[in-house]
Amino acid sequence: MPDSTKFKKSFRFAIYTSLYITFYITLLTSVFLYFFYELKWYYVLILAVVTYLFSFGVIQFRVERFIYKRVKKIYDDLTLLESASLTKGAITTDMRTLTQEIDKFARDKKIEIEALKVREQYRKEFLGNVSHELKTPLFTVQGYILTLLDGAMNDENIRTKYLERASKGIERLGYIVNDLDMITKLEVGDLQLNIEIFDIVELVKSVFDMFEMKASKKKISLMFDTGYNRPVMVKADKERIQQVVANLIVNSLKYGREKGTTEVSIENLIKNKVIVRVTDNGEGIEKVHLPRLFERFYRVDKSGSRKEGGSGLGLSIVKHIIEAHDEKIYVESEFGVGSEFSFTLEKAK
Incomplete structure (x- = not known):
């Protein structure tokens, strides 16, 4: 030996x-x-x-x-x-030591195999969702163009209507490609953050103004939980945080109930942190879906139909932007009652 x-x-x-x-x-x-x-x-x-x-x-x-x-x-x-x-x-x-090591090896390999199975399932779902999201607008645009080529373009009213619908389909394709590109850049660290100091209250107000018309269609009230007479200064990438707030507001409007409310609150969390909460009284989300809610293209509604537009990547982008700031995002929801999305930001000194 x-x-x-x-x-x-x-x-x-x-x-x-x-x-x-x-x-x-x-x-x-x-x-x-x-x-x-x-x-x-x-x-x-x-x-x-x-x-x-x-x-x-x-x-x-x-x-x-x-x-x-x-x-x-x-x-x-x-x-x-x-x-x-x-x-x-x-x-x-020593047989006891050897047995322990072999058992540990077997457990580790079992965990590794289970993780690989989960990843494989996730990969299949992801590819299926990407295929579905791209296929729907592509077929829509193709259908309108083929109809126009078959003679419908001679009718001015039909031509205008079909070209507008085809344009919306191409616009949705653009959303999907741009959002996928952004997520990829966030994941590999290629997307640089422009950190600055700004008033988060004013930023939320500007987002409210952006979606005032969209909210009025469903008679949903966009509001703060209280009057913010003083600015709340935070340190982050203003453009990206505006994208986060906008995505969360759009999400609450999309699944909010008619004549409902979407409320934003900004609270001191600890000495150097604030937490921004976006709360609605919409349809809510079942608990089984919460762990996977921020995955790309993950659907709470498995029917595959999409009542509203968008790329299907909003919440995934939100999560990646917040994590790029080394901050946390949370979700709480009760089915039939409503949902609350919240994220932390660093306070400006």
Whole structure:
């Protein structure tokens, strides 16, 4: 065996086996010699000691060698699987330690396999969703153009209407491509943040103004939880945070109930943090969907139909922008009651 190999000695097997061998050999030998040679008792004792020591040495050495060879083969086989926990340490012949390491290896591999299965399922869902999101506007645009080419372009009213609808389909394709590009840049760190100090209250007011017409169509009230007479200065990328607030407001309008409310509150969280909450009394989200809500194209409604426009990437973009600021985003929702999305920002000194 190599000198660098360290063994955790366990002599129990050799001790008990040597005792059994010594007992039977000494008993048989002493009885035989006593009757024929009248052997003295101290010779029997010497025979027992010598037999025990010889048996112990041979058994311990041979068993250890036997186990080492078998265990080394196991380690060599596991090395091919790149098990860091088993290849970094010295080889052990202790069965308890070996069993623990093998069990740990098996658990780790099981977890790894389960993670791979989840990723594979996510990949399939993602590709299916991308295909669906791109296919719908593409087929829409193609249908309108083919109809125009078949002769409908001669009718001015139909031509104008179909070209406008085709334009909306292309616009939606543009949203999807741009949003996917932004998420990719956020994930790989290529999208640079322009950090500045600004008033988050004024930013929310500007977003309210942007979607005032959209909210009025469903008679949804856009409001603050209280009057903010003083500015709340934060330190972040103003353009990206405006995108975050806009996406959350649009989401609340999309799934809000008619004559409902969308309320924004800005609260001090800790000394250097504020938390911005966007709360609505819309249809809410079932708890089973909450862990996956920020995934790309994840659908709460599995029917595949989309009542409202958009790229289907809004919440995923929100999560990536907030995490790019090293901040946190949270969601709480009760089905049939409403939802609350909240995120933290650094306060300006």
